[in-house]
Amino acid sequence: MYLRSLWSLPVLMLISSASTSAYQNNSISPNCQNACKLLQAEFGSTALYYYGQDNFTIWDAKQQEAQYACRFEPTGTADVAAALRVLVGAWCNFAVKCGGHSRDPDFSNSVGGVTIGLKRLNKVDVAADGRRARVGGGALTADVYSALDVRNLSFVGGRVGGVGVDNIYEYELVLPNATIVTVSEYQHPELYWALRGAGGGNFGVITSFVVRTYPQGLVYAGQRAWNETYTERALDEVYDLYTSHDNNTDMALWYYYGYVQNNNRFSLAGTLRYFYPIENPRVFESINRIPAVAASQQINSLGNLSGPGHIPAIPPPTRHLFQSTTCFPSREWIRESLRIFREEIEDVKSVEGLNPQLITYPIPSRAIRGMANRGGNPLGLSDIQGPLFVTLLSTAWLRPEDDILVGDFSDRVFARLEDAARRLNVYHPYKYIGYGRLGQDIFSSYGADNHKKLVQIQESVDPLGIFTSDGLCRGGFKLH
Numbered sequence: 001m002y003l004r005s006l007w008s009l010p011v012l013m014l015i016s017s018a019s020t021s022a023y024q025n026n027s028i029s030p031n032c033q034n035a036c037k038l039l040q041a042e043f044g045s046t047a048l049y050y051y052g053q054d055n056f057t058i059w060d061a062k063q064q065e066a067q068y069a070c071r072f073e074p075t076g077t078a079d080v081a082a083a084l085r086v087l088v089g090a091w092c093n094f095a096v097k098c099g100g101h102s103r104d105p106d107f108s109n110s111v112g113g114v115t116i117g118l119k120r121l122n123k124v125d126v127a128a129d130g131r132r133a134r135v136g137g138g139a140l141t142a143d144v145y146s147a148l149d150v151r152n153l154s155f156v157g158g159r160v161g162g163v164g165v166d167n168i169y170e171y172e173l174v175l176p177n178a179t180i181v182t183v184s185e186y187q188h189p190e191l192y193w194a195l196r197g198a199g200g201g202n203f204g205v206i207t208s209f210v211v212r213t214y215p216q217g218l219v220y221a222g223q224r225a226w227n228e229t230y231t232e233r234a235l236d237e238v239y240d241l242y243t244s245h246d247n248n249t250d251m252a253l254w255y256y257y258g259y260v261q262n263n264n265r266f267s268l269a270g271t272l273r274y275f276y277p278i279e280n281p282r283v284f285e286s287i288n289r290i291p292a293v294a295a296s297q298q299i300n301s302l303g304n305l306s307g308p309g310h311i312p313a314i315p316p317p318t319r320h321l322f323q324s325t326t327c328f329p330s331r332e333w334i335r336e337s338l339r340i341f342r343e344e345i346e347d348v349k350s351v352e353g354l355n356p357q358l359i360t361y362p363i364p365s366r367a368i369r370g371m372a373n374r375g376g377n378p379l380g381l382s383d384i385q386g387p388l389f390v391t392l393l394s395t396a397w398l399r400p401e402d403d404i405l406v407g408d409f410s411d412r413v414f415a416r417l418e419d420a421a422r423r424l425n426v427y428h429p430y431k432y433i434g435y436g437r438l439g440q441d442i443f444s445s446y447g448a449d450n451h452k453k454l455v456q457i458q459e460s461v462d463p464l465g466i467f468t469s470d471g472l473c474r475g476g477f478k479l480h
Contacts, residue, residue, distance in 0.1 A: 028069040028112045035092035035114055036070035039083060047073050056117075058109050059101055061317035062400075066105035068095075071115040077207040080116065081178040084205070087114060088176050088464075093472045096205050099140040103320045104438060106475035107201075113472075121207055126151060130213060132169060137207045144211075145303035154216035154302050166371050170210040171195060173203075176466045180207075185374040194457045196377035198443065199433060201476030202458050202467050218299050220281055222272035225294040231257075231268045232335065237287040238270065239331050242362045246387045249366050250275040251283045256359040257338050259345050266342060269294075318353065319403065323410045324392045324435035325418055326363075328426040334360075336424075337391065340416045348409045353398030358413075363388040378454055380447035381430060388428060391417065392435040410437065433477055442477045455479050 040048045049056065049071045056071060058064045069092070074080045087094050093113035095106055102108040109115050118138030124147035125134045133155065135144055141157045148154050156167040170184040171192070183191045195203065226234045238255050245251060252273040259266055274281040277299040280288065288295075327333060341358045348354060365386035371377050381388070393413055397406055421427035431445040443451045458467070458479045465471040469478045 032069040032092040035090035060103045063109040066111045068110045068115045073117045080174045085178040142306045149301045149303040153213045167212040172208040197379045218277040220274035222297040224292045225269040254361045256357045258357040321395045322435045323437040326428045326430040327421040330426040336420045351402045355396040359392045378450040
Protein backbone atom coordinates (compact mmCIF):
# COMPACT_ATOMS: atom_id res chain seq x y z
CA MET A 1 0.00 0.00 0.00
CA TYR A 2 1.04 3.62 -0.45
CA LEU A 3 2.22 5.79 2.43
CA ARG A 4 -0.95 7.84 2.67
CA SER A 5 0.02 9.28 6.04
CA LEU A 6 3.13 10.90 4.61
CA TRP A 7 3.38 14.16 2.71
CA SER A 8 6.08 13.36 0.20
CA LEU A 9 9.02 11.23 -0.81
CA PRO A 10 12.36 12.15 -2.40
CA VAL A 11 13.59 12.00 -5.91
CA LEU A 12 16.29 9.78 -7.35
CA MET A 13 17.91 12.34 -9.58
CA LEU A 14 17.49 16.09 -9.75
CA ILE A 15 18.41 15.96 -13.40
CA SER A 16 16.39 17.93 -15.81
CA SER A 17 16.13 19.78 -19.08
CA ALA A 18 16.56 23.22 -20.53
CA SER A 19 14.16 26.07 -21.17
CA THR A 20 14.65 28.67 -23.83
CA SER A 21 14.43 31.90 -21.88
CA ALA A 22 16.10 33.35 -18.83
CA TYR A 23 14.14 33.92 -15.64
CA GLN A 24 13.58 37.61 -15.11
CA ASN A 25 11.42 37.44 -11.97
CA ASN A 26 13.85 37.03 -9.10
CA SER A 27 11.64 38.74 -6.50
CA ILE A 28 12.00 37.38 -2.98
CA SER A 29 8.79 36.93 -1.02
CA PRO A 30 8.36 37.85 2.65
CA ASN A 31 7.75 34.15 3.31
CA CYS A 32 11.23 33.27 2.07
CA GLN A 33 12.85 36.19 3.84
CA ASN A 34 11.33 34.85 7.03
CA ALA A 35 12.43 31.29 6.23
CA CYS A 36 16.03 32.45 5.79
CA LYS A 37 15.95 34.19 9.16
CA LEU A 38 14.63 31.04 10.80
CA LEU A 39 17.31 28.89 9.14
CA GLN A 40 20.05 31.27 10.23
CA ALA A 41 18.73 31.28 13.79
CA GLU A 42 18.77 27.47 13.87
CA PHE A 43 22.00 26.74 11.99
CA GLY A 44 24.10 29.90 12.15
CA SER A 45 26.00 31.73 9.44
CA THR A 46 28.37 28.84 8.60
CA ALA A 47 25.55 26.91 6.92
CA LEU A 48 23.63 29.81 5.37
CA TYR A 49 24.63 32.12 2.53
CA TYR A 50 22.78 35.05 1.07
CA TYR A 51 22.86 35.83 -2.64
CA GLY A 52 26.17 37.40 -3.66
CA GLN A 53 27.98 36.55 -0.41
CA ASP A 54 30.33 34.00 -1.95
CA ASN A 55 31.50 32.67 -5.31
CA PHE A 56 28.70 30.14 -5.69
CA THR A 57 28.59 28.94 -9.28
CA ILE A 58 26.31 26.66 -11.25
CA TRP A 59 27.10 24.78 -14.46
CA ASP A 60 24.42 26.52 -16.53
CA ALA A 61 24.33 30.29 -16.98
CA LYS A 62 20.52 30.39 -17.01
CA GLN A 63 20.49 28.94 -13.52
CA GLN A 64 23.31 31.26 -12.45
CA GLU A 65 21.05 34.21 -13.28
CA ALA A 66 18.43 33.08 -10.77
CA GLN A 67 18.64 35.05 -7.52
CA TYR A 68 17.81 33.00 -4.45
CA ALA A 69 16.77 34.40 -1.08
CA CYS A 70 19.43 32.31 0.66
CA ARG A 71 21.33 29.08 0.23
CA PHE A 72 21.43 26.43 2.95
CA GLU A 73 24.13 23.75 3.10
CA PRO A 74 23.16 20.92 5.46
CA THR A 75 25.76 18.60 6.95
CA GLY A 76 23.45 15.64 7.51
CA THR A 77 20.04 14.16 6.96
CA ALA A 78 18.66 15.67 10.17
CA ASP A 79 19.58 19.14 8.87
CA VAL A 80 17.64 18.52 5.67
CA ALA A 81 14.63 17.41 7.70
CA ALA A 82 14.82 20.54 9.86
CA ALA A 83 15.12 22.76 6.79
CA LEU A 84 12.07 21.21 5.18
CA ARG A 85 10.13 21.76 8.38
CA VAL A 86 11.03 25.46 8.23
CA LEU A 87 10.34 25.85 4.50
CA VAL A 88 6.96 24.13 4.55
CA GLY A 89 6.01 25.96 7.74
CA ALA A 90 6.90 29.32 6.18
CA TRP A 91 5.47 28.25 2.81
CA CYS A 92 8.65 29.24 0.98
CA ASN A 93 9.59 27.82 -2.41
CA PHE A 94 12.90 25.93 -2.68
CA ALA A 95 15.16 23.90 -4.95
CA VAL A 96 17.71 21.19 -4.19
CA LYS A 97 21.19 21.25 -5.72
CA CYS A 98 23.13 18.01 -6.05
CA GLY A 99 25.90 17.40 -8.57
CA GLY A 100 24.26 16.88 -11.94
CA HIS A 101 23.69 19.03 -15.02
CA SER A 102 20.36 20.79 -14.51
CA ARG A 103 19.73 23.47 -17.09
CA ASP A 104 16.77 25.51 -15.84
CA PRO A 105 16.18 28.01 -13.04
CA ASP A 106 14.29 26.39 -10.15
CA PHE A 107 15.62 22.95 -11.06
CA SER A 108 18.59 23.13 -8.70
CA ASN A 109 18.83 26.86 -7.96
CA SER A 110 15.73 28.54 -6.59
CA VAL A 111 14.23 31.63 -8.16
CA GLY A 112 13.54 33.91 -5.21
CA GLY A 113 13.40 31.04 -2.73
CA VAL A 114 15.84 28.86 -0.81
CA THR A 115 18.46 26.70 -2.52
CA ILE A 116 19.39 23.61 -0.51
CA GLY A 117 22.91 22.65 -1.55
CA LEU A 118 23.86 19.07 -0.71
CA LYS A 119 27.57 19.33 -1.50
CA ARG A 120 28.54 18.57 2.13
CA LEU A 121 26.61 15.30 1.93
CA ASN A 122 29.25 13.73 -0.29
CA LYS A 123 30.54 10.83 1.78
CA VAL A 124 31.05 7.43 0.15
CA ASP A 125 31.10 4.40 2.48
CA VAL A 126 31.99 1.05 0.92
CA ALA A 127 30.64 -2.10 2.59
CA ALA A 128 33.21 -4.52 4.00
CA ASP A 129 32.25 -7.20 1.47
CA GLY A 130 32.69 -4.76 -1.43
CA ARG A 131 29.24 -5.42 -2.84
CA ARG A 132 27.54 -2.16 -1.87
CA ALA A 133 28.34 1.46 -1.14
CA ARG A 134 26.35 4.19 0.56
CA VAL A 135 26.63 7.44 -1.39
CA GLY A 136 25.71 10.88 -0.10
CA GLY A 137 23.14 12.80 -2.12
CA GLY A 138 25.66 15.55 -2.89
CA ALA A 139 28.48 13.31 -4.13
CA LEU A 140 29.77 13.65 -7.67
CA THR A 141 30.23 10.56 -9.79
CA ALA A 142 33.99 11.15 -9.69
CA ASP A 143 33.85 11.02 -5.87
CA VAL A 144 32.24 7.59 -6.03
CA TYR A 145 34.58 6.22 -8.69
CA SER A 146 37.62 7.44 -6.76
CA ALA A 147 36.45 5.85 -3.51
CA LEU A 148 35.85 2.56 -5.31
CA ASP A 149 39.01 2.62 -7.44
CA VAL A 150 41.28 2.03 -4.46
CA ARG A 151 39.44 -1.25 -3.82
CA ASN A 152 39.30 -2.27 -7.49
CA LEU A 153 35.55 -1.76 -7.50
CA SER A 154 33.13 0.31 -9.55
CA PHE A 155 29.41 1.06 -9.95
CA VAL A 156 26.99 1.93 -12.73
CA GLY A 157 27.22 5.71 -12.99
CA GLY A 158 27.64 8.55 -15.42
CA ARG A 159 30.65 10.61 -16.39
CA VAL A 160 29.98 13.53 -14.01
CA GLY A 161 26.72 12.99 -12.12
CA GLY A 162 23.98 10.41 -11.85
CA VAL A 163 23.64 6.72 -11.13
CA GLY A 164 21.89 3.85 -12.91
CA VAL A 165 18.39 3.60 -11.42
CA ASP A 166 18.34 -0.20 -11.59
CA ASN A 167 21.53 -0.46 -9.55
CA ILE A 168 20.23 1.27 -6.42
CA TYR A 169 19.26 -0.97 -3.53
CA GLU A 170 18.03 1.62 -1.07
CA TYR A 171 17.23 5.30 -0.59
CA GLU A 172 17.40 7.40 2.55
CA LEU A 173 14.60 9.89 2.14
CA VAL A 174 13.49 13.01 3.94
CA LEU A 175 9.81 13.79 3.64
CA PRO A 176 8.32 17.30 3.67
CA ASN A 177 6.95 16.63 7.16
CA ALA A 178 10.55 16.05 8.33
CA THR A 179 10.13 12.28 8.54
CA ILE A 180 13.18 10.25 7.52
CA VAL A 181 12.39 6.93 5.85
CA THR A 182 14.18 4.15 4.02
CA VAL A 183 12.77 3.00 0.70
CA SER A 184 13.85 -0.29 -0.84
CA GLU A 185 12.56 -3.40 -2.53
CA TYR A 186 11.29 -4.52 0.89
CA GLN A 187 10.29 -1.21 2.49
CA HIS A 188 7.67 0.82 0.61
CA PRO A 189 8.19 -1.15 -2.63
CA GLU A 190 5.70 0.95 -4.64
CA LEU A 191 7.75 4.05 -3.94
CA TYR A 192 10.95 2.17 -4.69
CA TRP A 193 9.48 1.33 -8.09
CA ALA A 194 8.44 4.95 -8.67
CA LEU A 195 11.86 6.37 -7.80
CA ARG A 196 13.51 4.18 -10.42
CA GLY A 197 12.67 6.55 -13.24
CA ALA A 198 10.38 9.28 -11.92
CA GLY A 199 13.02 11.64 -10.58
CA GLY A 200 13.06 15.35 -11.26
CA GLY A 201 11.42 16.64 -8.08
CA ASN A 202 8.14 14.75 -7.77
CA PHE A 203 8.45 13.01 -4.41
CA GLY A 204 10.85 14.80 -2.08
CA VAL A 205 14.60 14.94 -1.29
CA ILE A 206 17.15 12.14 -1.24
CA THR A 207 20.05 12.38 1.20
CA SER A 208 21.83 9.10 0.44
CA PHE A 209 21.41 5.89 -1.49
CA VAL A 210 22.96 2.44 -1.48
CA VAL A 211 24.34 1.35 -4.86
CA ARG A 212 25.46 -2.00 -6.22
CA THR A 213 29.23 -2.28 -6.64
CA TYR A 214 31.23 -4.87 -8.57
CA PRO A 215 34.89 -5.84 -9.14
CA GLN A 216 36.58 -3.55 -11.66
CA GLY A 217 40.21 -2.86 -12.45
CA LEU A 218 41.67 -0.65 -15.14
CA VAL A 219 39.81 -0.29 -18.43
CA TYR A 220 40.57 0.52 -22.05
CA ALA A 221 39.55 4.00 -23.20
CA GLY A 222 39.74 5.10 -26.81
CA GLN A 223 38.81 8.25 -28.65
CA ARG A 224 38.61 8.70 -32.42
CA ALA A 225 37.48 11.45 -34.81
CA TRP A 226 36.80 11.15 -38.53
CA ASN A 227 36.52 13.73 -41.29
CA GLU A 228 33.58 13.90 -43.68
CA THR A 229 35.21 11.48 -46.14
CA TYR A 230 34.96 8.62 -43.65
CA THR A 231 31.80 9.61 -41.75
CA GLU A 232 29.46 7.10 -43.41
CA ARG A 233 31.96 4.26 -43.13
CA ALA A 234 32.43 4.98 -39.43
CA LEU A 235 28.66 5.12 -38.89
CA ASP A 236 28.28 1.72 -40.55
CA GLU A 237 30.79 0.28 -38.09
CA VAL A 238 28.98 1.93 -35.18
CA TYR A 239 25.70 0.39 -36.31
CA ASP A 240 27.31 -3.05 -36.59
CA LEU A 241 28.78 -2.73 -33.09
CA TYR A 242 25.43 -1.67 -31.64
CA THR A 243 23.56 -4.56 -33.24
CA SER A 244 25.93 -7.53 -33.62
CA HIS A 245 27.47 -6.97 -30.17
CA ASP A 246 24.22 -6.00 -28.46
CA ASN A 247 24.70 -8.45 -25.57
CA ASN A 248 28.41 -7.76 -25.14
CA THR A 249 28.38 -5.60 -22.03
CA ASP A 250 32.18 -5.64 -21.88
CA MET A 251 32.24 -2.94 -24.54
CA ALA A 252 30.61 0.45 -24.93
CA LEU A 253 30.63 3.05 -27.68
CA TRP A 254 28.81 6.30 -28.22
CA TYR A 255 29.23 8.75 -31.07
CA TYR A 256 28.69 12.46 -31.43
CA TYR A 257 28.29 14.56 -34.53
CA GLY A 258 29.04 18.22 -34.01
CA TYR A 259 29.23 21.54 -35.74
CA VAL A 260 32.53 23.40 -35.28
CA GLN A 261 31.68 27.07 -35.55
CA ASN A 262 35.17 28.51 -35.90
CA ASN A 263 35.86 26.63 -39.15
CA ASN A 264 32.28 26.03 -40.31
CA ARG A 265 32.71 22.26 -40.43
CA PHE A 266 31.01 19.15 -39.12
CA SER A 267 32.86 16.33 -37.41
CA LEU A 268 32.09 12.81 -36.21
CA ALA A 269 33.80 11.37 -33.14
CA GLY A 270 33.42 8.26 -31.05
CA THR A 271 34.25 7.24 -27.50
CA LEU A 272 35.21 3.60 -27.02
CA ARG A 273 35.37 1.69 -23.73
CA TYR A 274 36.32 -1.90 -22.90
CA PHE A 275 35.91 -3.61 -19.54
CA TYR A 276 39.45 -5.04 -19.50
CA PRO A 277 42.85 -3.27 -19.71
CA ILE A 278 43.60 -4.52 -23.22
CA GLU A 279 45.05 -2.20 -25.83
CA ASN A 280 43.34 -2.43 -29.22
CA PRO A 281 40.52 -4.79 -28.15
CA ARG A 282 39.46 -7.14 -30.91
CA VAL A 283 35.88 -5.90 -30.83
CA PHE A 284 37.10 -2.47 -32.04
CA GLU A 285 39.54 -3.72 -34.68
CA SER A 286 37.31 -2.86 -37.62
CA ILE A 287 36.37 0.65 -36.53
CA ASN A 288 39.96 1.40 -35.54
CA ARG A 289 41.10 0.60 -39.09
CA ILE A 290 39.15 3.56 -40.46
CA PRO A 291 41.56 6.49 -40.99
CA ALA A 292 41.03 9.08 -38.26
CA VAL A 293 42.01 12.73 -38.07
CA ALA A 294 42.58 12.29 -34.35
CA ALA A 295 42.94 9.18 -32.23
CA SER A 296 44.05 8.28 -28.73
CA GLN A 297 43.87 5.34 -26.39
CA GLN A 298 44.86 4.65 -22.82
CA ILE A 299 44.53 2.18 -19.99
CA ASN A 300 43.14 3.96 -16.96
CA SER A 301 40.72 3.76 -14.04
CA LEU A 302 37.10 4.83 -14.26
CA GLY A 303 37.81 7.37 -11.54
CA ASN A 304 40.47 9.07 -13.64
CA LEU A 305 38.35 8.88 -16.77
CA SER A 306 35.48 10.68 -15.03
CA GLY A 307 37.73 13.49 -13.78
CA PRO A 308 37.88 17.02 -15.18
CA GLY A 309 40.72 16.24 -17.58
CA HIS A 310 38.62 13.67 -19.43
CA ILE A 311 35.31 15.54 -19.68
CA PRO A 312 35.01 18.10 -22.51
CA ALA A 313 34.99 21.50 -20.84
CA ILE A 314 32.74 24.31 -22.01
CA PRO A 315 33.83 27.49 -20.23
CA PRO A 316 31.27 29.46 -18.23
CA PRO A 317 29.10 31.42 -18.44
CA THR A 318 27.49 29.07 -20.96
CA ARG A 319 23.83 28.33 -21.59
CA HIS A 320 22.77 24.75 -22.25
CA LEU A 321 19.82 22.95 -23.78
CA PHE A 322 19.25 19.19 -23.91
CA GLN A 323 16.57 17.39 -25.90
CA SER A 324 16.35 13.71 -26.77
CA THR A 325 14.45 10.99 -28.56
CA THR A 326 14.58 7.19 -28.79
CA CYS A 327 14.45 4.76 -31.68
CA PHE A 328 15.38 1.27 -32.76
CA PRO A 329 18.65 0.79 -34.70
CA SER A 330 18.47 1.88 -38.33
CA ARG A 331 21.32 2.70 -40.72
CA GLU A 332 19.00 4.88 -42.75
CA TRP A 333 17.78 6.82 -39.71
CA ILE A 334 21.35 7.45 -38.54
CA ARG A 335 22.21 9.00 -41.91
CA GLU A 336 18.94 10.93 -41.97
CA SER A 337 19.59 12.34 -38.48
CA LEU A 338 22.92 13.81 -39.56
CA ARG A 339 21.39 15.33 -42.69
CA ILE A 340 18.62 16.96 -40.64
CA PHE A 341 21.16 18.31 -38.16
CA ARG A 342 23.28 19.83 -40.95
CA GLU A 343 20.28 21.49 -42.58
CA GLU A 344 18.88 23.01 -39.39
CA ILE A 345 22.28 24.37 -38.31
CA GLU A 346 22.04 26.94 -41.10
CA ASP A 347 19.59 29.06 -39.10
CA VAL A 348 21.77 29.26 -35.97
CA LYS A 349 25.30 29.47 -37.37
CA SER A 350 25.66 33.08 -36.22
CA VAL A 351 24.72 32.38 -32.59
CA GLU A 352 27.64 33.46 -30.42
CA GLY A 353 29.49 30.57 -28.78
CA LEU A 354 27.35 27.96 -30.55
CA ASN A 355 28.41 24.39 -29.74
CA PRO A 356 25.80 21.81 -30.81
CA GLN A 357 26.42 18.05 -30.58
CA LEU A 358 24.13 15.26 -31.76
CA ILE A 359 25.07 12.34 -29.50
CA THR A 360 23.77 8.78 -29.65
CA TYR A 361 23.95 6.24 -26.83
CA PRO A 362 22.79 2.62 -27.00
CA ILE A 363 20.56 0.87 -24.48
CA PRO A 364 21.62 -2.78 -24.90
CA SER A 365 19.11 -5.62 -24.69
CA ARG A 366 20.84 -7.02 -21.63
CA ALA A 367 20.40 -3.70 -19.82
CA ILE A 368 16.71 -3.67 -20.70
CA ARG A 369 16.28 -7.19 -19.35
CA GLY A 370 18.03 -6.14 -16.14
CA MET A 371 15.37 -3.50 -15.52
CA ALA A 372 13.05 -6.23 -14.22
CA ASN A 373 15.28 -6.90 -11.20
CA ARG A 374 13.94 -6.03 -7.74
CA GLY A 375 10.42 -5.24 -8.86
CA GLY A 376 11.16 -3.38 -12.06
CA ASN A 377 10.90 0.30 -12.94
CA PRO A 378 8.29 2.58 -14.53
CA LEU A 379 10.17 3.29 -17.78
CA GLY A 380 7.90 1.06 -19.85
CA LEU A 381 10.69 -0.81 -21.65
CA SER A 382 10.29 -4.29 -20.14
CA ASP A 383 8.65 -5.79 -23.24
CA ILE A 384 11.12 -4.27 -25.71
CA GLN A 385 13.41 -6.48 -27.76
CA GLY A 386 16.39 -4.13 -27.81
CA PRO A 387 18.67 -2.54 -28.43
CA LEU A 388 17.46 1.05 -28.49
CA PHE A 389 19.20 4.31 -29.40
CA VAL A 390 18.85 7.40 -27.22
CA THR A 391 19.83 10.43 -29.28
CA LEU A 392 20.61 13.68 -27.49
CA LEU A 393 20.99 17.13 -28.99
CA SER A 394 23.23 19.03 -26.57
CA THR A 395 23.51 22.70 -27.50
CA ALA A 396 25.60 25.35 -25.78
CA TRP A 397 25.67 29.09 -26.47
CA LEU A 398 26.50 32.36 -24.73
CA ARG A 399 23.87 35.09 -25.01
CA PRO A 400 20.37 35.14 -23.47
CA GLU A 401 19.19 37.01 -26.56
CA ASP A 402 19.60 33.75 -28.49
CA ASP A 403 17.61 31.53 -26.10
CA ILE A 404 14.45 31.45 -28.21
CA LEU A 405 16.36 30.98 -31.46
CA VAL A 406 18.27 28.01 -30.06
CA GLY A 407 15.14 26.50 -28.54
CA ASP A 408 13.30 26.73 -31.86
CA PHE A 409 16.28 25.10 -33.59
CA SER A 410 16.22 22.18 -31.17
CA ASP A 411 12.45 21.74 -31.54
CA ARG A 412 12.71 21.67 -35.34
CA VAL A 413 15.50 19.10 -35.26
CA PHE A 414 13.50 16.77 -33.04
CA ALA A 415 10.24 17.18 -34.91
CA ARG A 416 12.07 16.05 -38.05
CA LEU A 417 14.04 13.30 -36.31
CA GLU A 418 10.88 11.78 -34.90
CA ASP A 419 9.00 12.14 -38.19
CA ALA A 420 11.83 10.27 -39.90
CA ALA A 421 11.81 7.54 -37.25
CA ARG A 422 8.06 7.06 -37.64
CA ARG A 423 8.36 6.95 -41.42
CA LEU A 424 11.05 4.27 -41.13
CA ASN A 425 9.04 2.40 -38.48
CA VAL A 426 11.82 2.64 -35.87
CA TYR A 427 10.34 5.27 -33.52
CA HIS A 428 9.96 4.52 -29.82
CA PRO A 429 8.12 7.00 -27.54
CA TYR A 430 10.44 6.60 -24.53
CA LYS A 431 12.06 9.86 -23.39
CA TYR A 432 15.10 9.65 -21.13
CA ILE A 433 14.49 12.09 -18.28
CA GLY A 434 18.17 12.94 -17.90
CA TYR A 435 18.29 14.42 -21.39
CA GLY A 436 14.77 15.80 -21.53
CA ARG A 437 13.65 19.33 -22.32
CA LEU A 438 10.80 21.23 -20.74
CA GLY A 439 7.74 20.63 -22.86
CA GLN A 440 8.62 17.02 -23.62
CA ASP A 441 6.04 14.72 -22.04
CA ILE A 442 8.48 12.47 -20.20
CA PHE A 443 6.10 10.43 -18.07
CA SER A 444 3.51 9.77 -20.76
CA SER A 445 6.34 8.15 -22.71
CA TYR A 446 6.47 5.47 -19.99
CA GLY A 447 3.04 4.19 -21.05
CA ALA A 448 -0.46 5.06 -19.85
CA ASP A 449 -0.61 2.48 -17.05
CA ASN A 450 2.77 3.39 -15.58
CA HIS A 451 2.02 7.09 -15.85
CA LYS A 452 -1.29 6.64 -14.03
CA LYS A 453 0.35 4.61 -11.27
CA LEU A 454 3.07 7.23 -10.79
CA VAL A 455 0.46 9.98 -10.44
CA GLN A 456 -1.43 7.91 -7.86
CA ILE A 457 1.74 7.34 -5.83
CA GLN A 458 2.65 11.02 -5.98
CA GLU A 459 -0.79 12.14 -4.88
CA SER A 460 -0.92 9.61 -2.06
CA VAL A 461 2.37 10.72 -0.51
CA ASP A 462 2.10 14.45 -1.28
CA PRO A 463 -1.50 15.55 -0.66
CA LEU A 464 -0.42 19.16 -0.12
CA GLY A 465 1.27 19.25 -3.53
CA ILE A 466 4.64 20.39 -2.18
CA PHE A 467 6.45 18.75 -5.13
CA THR A 468 4.09 19.79 -7.92
CA SER A 469 4.33 22.61 -10.44
CA ASP A 470 2.09 24.74 -8.19
CA GLY A 471 3.81 23.78 -4.95
CA LEU A 472 7.04 24.78 -3.23
CA CYS A 473 9.58 22.61 -5.08
CA ARG A 474 8.58 23.48 -8.63
CA GLY A 475 11.65 22.53 -10.63
CA GLY A 476 12.12 19.37 -12.63
CA PHE A 477 9.74 17.31 -14.70
CA LYS A 478 6.43 17.17 -12.88
CA LEU A 479 3.81 14.44 -12.83
CA HIS A 480 1.30 17.30 -12.44
